[in-house]
Amino acid sequence: MGKFRIAWLPGDGIGGEVLQAARIVLDSVGLDAEYLPGDIGWNFWCSEGDAFPQRTIDLLKATDAAMFGAITSKPARAAEAELAPELRGQGLVYRSPIVRMRQLFDLYICLRPCKAYPGNALNYREGIDLVVFRENTEDLYCGVEFTPVPSELAALLARISGPFGAFQQLPGDQYAVSCKINTRKGSERITRRAFEFAHRFGRKKVTIVHKANVVRATDGLFLEVAKEVGEEFPEIPFDEANVDALVMWLLRNPFNYDVLLAPNLYGDIISDLCAQMVGGLGFSCSGNIGEQLGVFEPAHGSAPKYAGQFKVNPIATILAAKMMLDWLGESEKAVKVESAVAHVIQEGRVKTYDMGGNHKTLEMAEAIARAISG
Numbered sequence: 001m002g003k004f005r006i007a008w009l010p011g012d013g014i015g016g017e018v019l020q021a022a023r024i025v026l027d028s029v030g031l032d033a034e035y036l037p038g039d040i041g042w043n044f045w046c047s048e049g050d051a052f053p054q055r056t057i058d059l060l061k062a063t064d065a066a067m068f069g070a071i072t073s074k075p076a077r078a079a080e081a082e083l084a085p086e087l088r089g090q091g092l093v094y095r096s097p098i099v100r101m102r103q104l105f106d107l108y109i110c111l112r113p114c115k116a117y118p119g120n121a122l123n124y125r126e127g128i129d130l131v132v133f134r135e136n137t138e139d140l141y142c143g144v145e146f147t148p149v150p151s152e153l154a155a156l157l158a159r160i161s162g163p164f165g166a167f168q169q170l171p172g173d174q175y176a177v178s179c180k181i182n183t184r185k186g187s188e189r190i191t192r193r194a195f196e197f198a199h200r201f202g203r204k205k206v207t208i209v210h211k212a213n214v215v216r217a218t219d220g221l222f223l224e225v226a227k228e229v230g231e232e233f234p235e236i237p238f239d240e241a242n243v244d245a246l247v248m249w250l251l252r253n254p255f256n257y258d259v260l261l262a263p264n265l266y267g268d269i270i271s272d273l274c275a276q277m278v279g280g281l282g283f284s285c286s287g288n289i290g291e292q293l294g295v296f297e298p299a300h301g302s303a304p305k306y307a308g309q310f311k312v313n314p315i316a317t318i319l320a321a322k323m324m325l326d327w328l329g330e331s332e333k334a335v336k337v338e339s340a341v342a343h344v345i346q347e348g349r350v351k352t353y354d355m356g357g358n359h360k361t362l363e364m365a366e367a368i369a370r371a372i373s374g
């Protein structure tokens with residue numbers, strides 16, 4: 001038995017290919033771990049009506065961390081149509097397993113480091129080094145949604161909300177409601193983690209991202225709480241920005257920013273922008289982190305058009321494995337992996353298609369593994 005138990009969740013499309021690549025690197029760095037494969041993704045939705053079966057939930061309860069590839073998600077109607085015939089018409093509803101996992105295991109931090117490794121021709125600018133702390137369980141992703149809108153809800157809103165008057169006459173099937181719910185607790189804990197991170201790694205400032213001038217209740221709460229917590233860290237300066245202005249300024253001068261703290265939806269969006277500034281989806285990794293469990297994944301999806309071709313870039317997933325090593329306390333190994341990735345990028349001899357080369361997924365992993373072994 002290894003020192004760590006790691007759930008291994010390839011999922012769909014290219015998920016298995018990039019995880020295979022990550023495993024080559026984890027083995028070369030000598031992580032003492034037992035890898036436990038788990039079922040997740042579209043096939044399990046189609047065949048058993050559940051993309052995140054209970055046995056996988058149980059597996060995650062008994063592991064230290066997980067590596068997750070990617071899953072395919074489709075809109076409700078398309079999902080229903082692909083169910084095995086005997087499962088149709090039972091009212092089964094597809095929900096993204098990764099969103100469920102975040103809620104079930106309270107993985108409230110989505111950590112997305114976006115670093116431009118020197119010499120990557122895809123860098124928007126050399127020297128970019130941003131870290132996004134995205135709240136991961138609340139906000140518009142809380143799952144409280146109505147379509148069609150039930151008449152009880154419409155009646156209540158008509159009674160208590162003035163602005164709802166504009167929608168009051170609509171039949172329930174002519175509009176939809178998604179609730180944005182943000183809590184004091186949720187806003188506080190993500191902020192605290194962001195400032196602790198800034199403190200620990202000597203980052204120069206934290207920027208609170210919001211749209212509190214318009215979305216007054218929820219973003220107002222987030223901003224208020226984040227500022228309160230920020231005051232507890234006098235050594236870390238912080239500022240705030242409206243999300244729309246921020247994306248513009250971020251592109252204009254990424255060096256004005258360092259740690260970006262945001263509620264769920266804005267965090268999702270700005271982290272994709274940040275990813276593109278450091279080479280795109282092939283380079284962007286993500287950690288979903290709670291008090292008990294960390295689930296590490298590339299930020300990209302299942303890229304169905306490349307599935308089976310072993311040509312996508314595994315660096316995002318290898319950097320996710322690096323984050324996992326950090327989280328497990330294996331910092332020396334994490335540094336080795338990151339240095340090897342940086343070395344291979346800088347050297348520029350092995351490049352996947354997105355980098356303008358034609359090396360395969362596993363060739364990239366092997367080059368990184370060689371750089372680790374010296």
Ligand code: NAI
Nearest residue numbers: 070071072073281282299300301302303304312313314354
């Ligand atoms: P995607 O991220 O899977 O791929 C979009 C495009 O980005 C690809 O066609 C490819 O050109 C490029 N790309 C992605 N990963 C790459 C890599 N490692 N190396 C080089 N190029 C790469 O996004 P798409 O096509 O919008 O979604 C496909 C499926 O994945 C959908 O079902 C979507 O719901 C799902 N998805 C799942 C996510 C997850 O599992 N966390 C995240 C995003 C999307």
Ligand code: MG
Nearest residue numbers: 268269272299
């Ligand atoms: Mg996203």
